[in-house]
Amino acid sequence: MSEIYVCQAGSCKAQGSEAVLLEIEELTKGLVGCSVRASGCVGACSQAPNVIVAKRGASESLHTRLDTVEKSAEVVREATGHTPSLQDPVLLDRLAAARSMRIRQVARGEQKWNKAMAGMAQRIANTSDEDDRAELQFDLAELCVSAGQYEEALGHLAAVKSVAVYSPQVYLSVGKVLRLLHRFDELDELAEDVAWTFQEPRSARIREYIGNFLRECKQDAIQSAADPTHFRRIEGYARWKLCGIVPVSPHTAIYHFTSSDLKRGTPYARGRGRTMWHKTWHTTLLAEVGENNEGPLPWIERDYTPVSTWIDWEKGNVDILIKIYPNGTATSWLHKQPIGCHVWLSQPKKTMAVPSLTLNSSRIGNDKLAHQGVLLLVAGTGIVVASQVMHHMDPNTCFGTSTNRTPPLRCPTTVIYACRQDDVLMAGDLSKWCSSDIGHAKLQRCVLAISSTQDQASAELPFQATTSLGPTSELRQLASVPNLSIVETRVTSELIQHELALLHELGQCRIVISGPESFNCAMKNMLIQENGIVEDLITVLSG
Numbered sequence: 001m002s003e004i005y006v007c008q009a010g011s012c013k014a015q016g017s018e019a020v021l022l023e024i025e026e027l028t029k030g031l032v033g034c035s036v037r038a039s040g041c042v043g044a045c046s047q048a049p050n051v052i053v054a055k056r057g058a059s060e061s062l063h064t065r066l067d068t069v070e071k072s073a074e075v076v077r078e079a080t081g082h083t084p085s086l087q088d089p090v091l092l093d094r095l096a097a098a099r100s101m102r103i104r105q106v107a108r109g110e111q112k113w114n115k116a117m118a119g120m121a122q123r124i125a126n127t128s129d130e131d132d133r134a135e136l137q138f139d140l141a142e143l144c145v146s147a148g149q150y151e152e153a154l155g156h157l158a159a160v161k162s163v164a165v166y167s168p169q170v171y172l173s174v175g176k177v178l179r180l181l182h183r184f185d186e187l188d189e190l191a192e193d194v195a196w197t198f199q200e201p202r203s204a205r206i207r208e209y210i211g212n213f214l215r216e217c218k219q220d221a222i223q224s225a226a227d228p229t230h231f232r233r234i235e236g237y238a239r240w241k242l243c244g245i246v247p248v249s250p251h252t253a254i255y256h257f258t259s260s261d262l263k264r265g266t267p268y269a270r271g272r273g274r275t276m277w278h279k280t281w282h283t284t285l286l287a288e289v290g291e292n293n294e295g296p297l298p299w300i301e302r303d304y305t306p307v308s309t310w311i312d313w314e315k316g317n318v319d320i321l322i323k324i325y326p327n328g329t330a331t332s333w334l335h336k337q338p339i340g341c342h343v344w345l346s347q348p349k350k351t352m353a354v355p356s357l358t359l360n361s362s363r364i365g366n367d368k369l370a371h372q373g374v375l376l377l378v379a380g381t382g383i384v385v386a387s388q389v390m391h392h393m394d395p396n397t398c399f400g401t402s403t404n405r406t407p408p409l410r411c412p413t414t415v416i417y418a419c420r421q422d423d424v425l426m427a428g429d430l431s432k433w434c435s436s437d438i439g440h441a442k443l444q445r446c447v448l449a450i451s452s453t454q455d456q457a458s459a460e461l462p463f464q465a466t467t468s469l470g471p472t473s474e475l476r477q478l479a480s481v482p483n484l485s486i487v488e489t490r491v492t493s494e495l496i497q498h499e500l501a502l503l504h505e506l507g508q509c510r511i512v513i514s515g516p517e518s519f520n521c522a523m524k525n526m527l528i529q530e531n532g533i534v535e536d537l538i539t540v541l542s543g
């Protein structure tokens with residue numbers, strides 16, 4: 001008897017794990033003694049998509065980067081002893097198509113256009129069925145429109161139109177793109193084309209509908225061409241100006257951006273009759289690095305969790321704490337950008353539901369998962385999540401109108417923060433949260449688990465020359481805070497146990513892990529295996 005668990009948590013889903021589940025289900029069809037299940041995070045997010053095989057009498061084995069059908073077949077072989085046949089090209093093609101469709105859907109949902117388009121041109125070239133090819137190419141054209149690549153979209157739509165001559169949808173899409181490109185003459189030509197193509201009396205309603213739509217497109221195009229403030233947009237994104245960079249350690253700085261672009265949206269969506277959904281949130285930065293291996297667009301997409309509040313965002317200000325990695329594609333690009341340059345930031349996206357502090361809102365009403373205390377187990381730049389959690393504990397910064405702000409998070413909260421001695425981030429905030437007496441925005445306790453500084457050539461330290469405060473002076477300041485302790489060890493299960501025991505006196509605890517993948521993975525395993533914590537009470541934020 002064996003069980004195959006296919007991870008369906010965030011990172012794995014973004015890498016097509018729903019399709020992996022479907023693939024493995026398909027490959028195990030008819031085999032007895034093997035069950036296939038969806039599972040929560042298995043703690044190897046950086047190598048997604050992941051699967052665990054559990055065989056009776058044997059230890060579990062983790063299978064990572066299941067990015068081909070062949071690898072899924074290998075999992076099935078290990079679980080059942082039976083090697084599935086991959087001779088059927090139709091089955092193989094169907095499974096590969098399902099997988100790339102799932103990756104595309106998730107990326108599209110996150111408005112990550114480059115990621116959504118990755119590999120599509122090749123799939124189109126390899127698709128022999130004309131209708132399937134046209135469908136894929138239409139999908140690609142729509143993604144190009146979302147990404148502001150209108151000329152490319154027109155090229156794809158022309159190819160689709162040559163196959164789907166009588167598809168009204170294609171004419172409507174071409175009209176939309178011509179409107180965005182302000183091509184008035186071509187809109188007129190398209191209207192003539194429609195009148196000719198749908199000239200049969202039975203097509204009169206279609207002809208009239210598209211004709212009216214194209215006339216509206218032309219009017220809109222004339223108006224927008226006359227608007228001097230008009231610029232080409234990327235769907236879901238707004239333009240922000242880099243206004244300041246304040247180094248906070250040799251590796252990390254707070255990047256301050258401003259924007260008057262009304263498309264920037266808000267973390268706190270509201271309106272008449274709308275329920276107030278509290279959440280922590282992040283934004284996606286488009287790093288315009290040029291040609292890259294993440295997709296066909298000239299940018300890569302990276303998520304960041306602002307440390308400033310939703311109120312600041314609405315006023316057109318945002319502060320983002322960013323660590324610069326010498327080998328990081330996006331951050332080394334950002335490091336070279338001058339003050340005053342413009343970048344694209346997405347509208348705010350939900351990270352965790354509040355007060356449940358879970359990724360999945362459906363758990364909000366689950367009483368068994370209700371908590372009376374919160375432990376934030378963070379490392380490196382993962383500390384930014386603490387800032388957002390604290391905003392929801394403070395009547396001045398939580399969601400709500402100025403006359404009605406009741407913090408949704410009120411339970412005792414402890415932070416265990418693992419960091420390098422030369423990279424203690426948000427020290428001032430930690431000390432403020434520990435000693436604060438405003439409302440509920442107060443940390444019960446904070447433990448800094450400091451590791452020693454790695455020797456690094458100063459050329460590799462992006463902010464070496466500009467940081468004035470040395471790490472020791474920052475630590476000295478923190479050492480005087482009464483409910484904050486500094487330990488010179490890694491985070492151990494004993495340390496966690498001690499802090500959890502204090503919180504557990506009050507009831508069940510939610511634990512949020514936020515840091516680099518290796519940290520997240522180690523902490524999650526430690527909590528489950530050594531501290532006996534139920535997986536459902538742990539939220540892992542992959543960084």
Ligand SMILES: Cc1cc2nc3c(=O)[nH]c(=O)nc-3n(C[C@H](O)[C@H](O)[C@H](O)COP(=O)(O)OP(=O)(O)OC[C@H]3O[C@@H](n4cnc5c(N)ncnc54)[C@H](O)[C@@H]3O)c2cc1C
Pocket residue numbers: 282302303304305306320321322323325327328329330331332351380381384515516517542543
């Ligand atoms: C929801 C969310 C919120 C995030 N918020 C922030 C934030 O507020 N501030 C912030 O600085 N980052 C944040 N990140 C991480 C960020 O999105 C990027 O991954 C990071 O800036 C590196 O991007 P890069 O392109 O420079 O590196 P990449 O080119 O993607 O990676 C290159 C190398 O850099 C190193 N590296 C990259 N990321 C990490 C990491 N997280 N930990 C350790 N080593 C790493 C590794 O050596 C890696 O091999 C967040 C991520 C997520 C998913």
